[in-house]
Amino acid sequence: MLFRKPAVVAGGVLLALSGGALLPAAAAAGELPGGRAESGPRPGAGTSTGKGLDGVWRTDGYGSLVSVEGDVLRRYQTTSVSCVEGETARRTARGPGWAAYTMADGRRLTVRTGGGANSGTGTGARLSTDGSPGHQDMARVRGGLPAACTGDAPDDPVATFDVFWRTFHENYPFFAAKDVDWQAVRDRHRPTVDDGTTDDELFAVFREMLAPLHDAHVSVTDGADRFFAETRPGTTAPSAELDAKVKRHIEEHDLDGGGLTEYANGRVSYADLPGDRGYLRVSGFIGYSDGEHPDGRYAAERAALDRALDSVLTADRTARLRGLVVDLRVNGGGADGLGLRLASRLTDRTHFAYAKAARNDPDDPGHFTRAQPQYVVPAPGVPRYAGPVAVLTGGSTVSAGESFTQALLDRPGRTVRIGAPTQGVFSDVLDRALPNGWRLGVPNEEFRTRDGRTFDGPGIPPDLSEPVFTDEEFEHGRDSAFDRALDVLPGGGD
Template sequence: MRTLTATAAALILAAGAVPAAAAARPGPPGTDGVWRMDGYGTVLAIGGGVLREYQTTSVSCLEGDTSRQTGPGTYAAPDGSLLTVRTAHDRDHALLAADSSVGHRTLRRLNALPAACTRPVPTDPRTAFDVFWQTFEENYPFFARKHIDWHAVRDRYRPLVHEDTTKDQLFGILSRMVSPLYDAHVTVTDGDRHFGQVRPGTQAPSPELDATVRKFIAARDLKDALGREDFGAGRITYADLPGGLGYLRISGFGGYAGEDAPYTAERAELDRALNTVLTPSRTERLKGLVIDLRVNGGGSDSLGIRIAERLTGTPYTAYAKRARNDPADPGRHTRPEPVPVVPADAPRYTGPVAVLTGGSTVSAGETFTQALMDRPGPTVRIGQPTQGVFSDVLERTLPDGLRFGLPNEEYLTRTGRTFDGTGIPPQLTEPVFTEEEFAENRDSAFDRAVNLLGGRG
């Protein structure tokens, strides 16, 4: 899970949801009660068999997801992930984890639900504008890095919003406000209409691009390959290349087990693919492995970590994760939490790896790339910089029903570096799926990887 997705008010108020008055009462020793999340602009009310999310800013509180209890301290989220809440060192501190994500979110107990969460929220266009602007003001970490004066943006666009502004007009205004960010994790949605954009000079991953690239790779790069197999609804492909090399293409970290499948099903399908590919005999004979992430739409970070665990015999840290947690200071964050890679109790390949990346390597495709940067075995990145978006996405709903998303986290290397905005650079630069490459039937990044791993480059 990379988001805590907003749902309609009808779901939140469905039978079994904990009443606000009951949620405000201090819970027994354990996890029932009201909790404020450190960072993330979120309050949780737990009790009566549900976990209810409230999306908060200094000017608003709106109801978000409702997750149903499945066991002691566990809740099924609407997106199919499993949330776990457990107390920490005392009854006033707790940790929340999602099985589809990495790391934890720190919770601090409140005596009562904030008063703003018990009052109706006006649905007029100006209130919606203010909630949108304030959410970015308190959570978005990258205004300074992207040279955006967010207060000037408010001063420019707020006068355009009045009581007669239509939802269609507001959608356009909000989209124009965030357009200069060129952040693929910033979105605005109204029904079937969706605003989102990628870094200039890059192409968003799409089914059409993926189909074009799959056909090209099959005809050119894999024409002499043996034993090609597809897994996970076609999102994972493996083939043995001449010269004792392997080729593993991953176009996403999810969507393996069908639409709306729970994370456990996604993980099981990934394990089936890895167990089929990384057999004891193959891991012993492989001289090198090409991992192709050049068109990867992202998904679950934890699935990427699961693959990394099959590529090492030594524990190491993939990266550290932190979130912006001071509404008034974008330079303050939660304590960075290291994300470990522990060798899997299964056949593992620990030899040389070449990772192919490009501008269409997005989100979890990038965190997986980052997870391999400090891999103990020989690893080289070839191609073009990744897209430059790493954070889980805060998905929010405005009082009028418009939805939007934004990042609030950073993923740090062991030296404290982040790659938001610029993307992870390759160590060896090659063109990736350009018009010239297609026209001349070239795949320079793939050829560089094969030559390097085969000792000819």
């Protein structure tokens, strides 16, 4: 995905969580493949104003400028008070009116001329990222980069505070839903910051400002030992430790000591159940492949998922299955496109998934880009299962795990959600640099239902509520949500 999930710190090394996968600090900093930063002339002066791709573009929403010059694409993170050079990518493919650029971490961006409000004028383009459904409309900026993008900027605590506050003020859409007056937050904390403010003091200020949002997609880190992100109260963030504990619990108590067959680096696993039913566990929508692919990192992930689903959803199995449990209760998210790819194996008819829209007015949190509807299209040429499905969710169902759940709301086959509400974070995450080198994670999108509703904050509710991996469930060897799924699905002796 173009915008990384919140950064985390492991072993003292900054790792950027891009769609759920950990990346080394060099990749997060925007270096090109080969471990070196791209050199060459600064973009802006002398950029083409013709109808090609070269030039400077402003995205509709996302607070970004995109500079394309020859083989190099650079992104600039902008607010009304700042412009910071961000990620860099090198051109790896091109054709008439389009070019693909690959970043240091293997993510692939595609720029196409035309589209948006400026379609047909030579001043419009679209930017898309493998794995992130939809695109960003862009308009050409005449005259090259603004001066703020090419000069030095102050990096003192006051300047850092101002960019921090302004970045959220201009991009975050959920202040009203979170009952947070962001202007009042600034008025309370801005007087406490001056040139003598220490890093510890400044980080404590930022932490206090962000904590009331209770948004798992919001984060701040110094790239070393300071990191803050917080889940919704009463929920637990997915982790490797929780995933392993839950897997043992499922194998012992739900599968009567039987094992799960694992695929895609263990992120996808399956077991047949009595009564011609199946159990499919998905712990994330990224991290499926450690290999490379000529078309980029997402293509490798997609191919690994396809291999897993080809092994699970065989022609014989899909023909005899009477019900399928899809367990997302510990799912750390990843690439929304992979969620749509799984959903395409669970339907025989095209149906609405969700519509994406990004906040695009710096002064109006309620103003968004035109919503881009996304659909689940039956996967061609492979066996598909279109029968009854029970989807298990909980507070540790996060991000792409939630967008996948949302993509099944209009599924034509019988679908029931069991467990507890999901975490309530759907947006891709803007990965932003502060003047002092710290980084922010800022969500800026809504994922809407057909009638315009969103689930940001409270999460997607279940149809049938059951406890999910509580201390009591672990202590007494129970899995109430799984048991309820077996009661609901056909095949249990009916």
